[in-house]
Amino acid sequence: MRFHADLHIHSKYSRACSKDSDLEHLTWWARRKGVTLMGTGDLTHPVWFERLRESLVPAEPGLFRLRDELDREVSRTLPPGLASGTVRFMLSTEVSTVYSRGERTRKIHHLVYMPDFEAAAAFNRRLGRAGDLEADGRPVLRLDSRDLLEITLGSGQGAYLVPAHVWTPWFGVFGSKSGFDTVEECYGDLSRHIFALETGLSSDPAMNRRVSGLDRYRLVSHSDAHSPPMVARETTVFETDLDYFAVMEALRTGSGYAGTVEFFPEEGKYHLDGHRKCGVRMDPRETRRRGGVCPVCSRPLTVGVLSRVEDLADRPDGTRPDGDPGFRSLVPLPEIVGEILGVGSKSKKVLNEVDSLTAALGPELAILQELPVGDIARHSPALAEAVDRLRRGEVIRDPGYDGTFGTIGFFKPGELERINASATPALF
Incomplete structure (x- = not known):
């Protein structure tokens, strides 16, 4: 079967995460x-781990689902067309390691997956010796990345690790502030056990494929959601059985791995270089011309993902290895509706309109990718035009930098007014 997976999320026990980040x-x-397939996130946190044990029951091999009584409560609050959707959970967590190597402080984030609660419990027992697991759902441990990988592999058959948002300046394995130039440098003699890399919001597969040393890795994308509405802003697509081990094997071999759904990388908050406090944003060429120094405060710029890719790239733009399944770049539906209505994407007005759209047309990912534009136009001609442009990649990009998200737009001044004036009354 073909399905979307979002395997990097956080619970309410992670810092700066919504209190609504629970299983329901x-x-x-x-x-x-x-x-269809979600990570649980935060399996290292003792309270969340017990919540997972109480609320989930085994489903397909290595996967779990909500208990029947909890699932019925969730379904009761959804429109009929959405209430019956299959959702499975994979035991997962993100771990932050902070340590010294090569006379530098390294701060690297990793995604860890476990096939069952017994393996997860063994993993937690060993991690507990390296730091406080109760302090944060994403624990910060003074542990070498190589040693974390060893603990992961020793926790149970099928446990595996994926480096998280690999280009992020502060916490990615290739990050400009504290990372490495290769996976092998980071994970040492165990690097052969790494078979997938998470690209992060500020890069896409096209950027990653400029580095030939990454050809052997499957490139995955997930939301890193800190609140439930952020689920699926990026996903990985599989064509496999719904099965933990089938997903792992697809990532290991490429068979059954069907690519990713991505942010436009310019929307990520570390795409370009710059200084947020100084209001300075630069592309890689300008950064190099200025020696990496902010022209306002004369301090080093935060070097973003595009610059870091340029540093390591040994291929031109447009390179695509044989067998690479490709990707699609999307914009979350609330952001599109917010532009059409002229209000923030989290406003009540937008939330109400998106509720109406998904109740009438189906899940958001299907609306953005598959639903005929004519069907969308019957509800909103402006939305139909935006989705049509989105599918063609005809968007207006304002890149993010130094922790500031970029924006992706669809309409130039006056265009929306003309579209709305020529349309028959619709949903909005």
């Missing part, structure tokens, strides 16, 4: 978005 809300939003 995550299931609700997965159905609304059209995601």
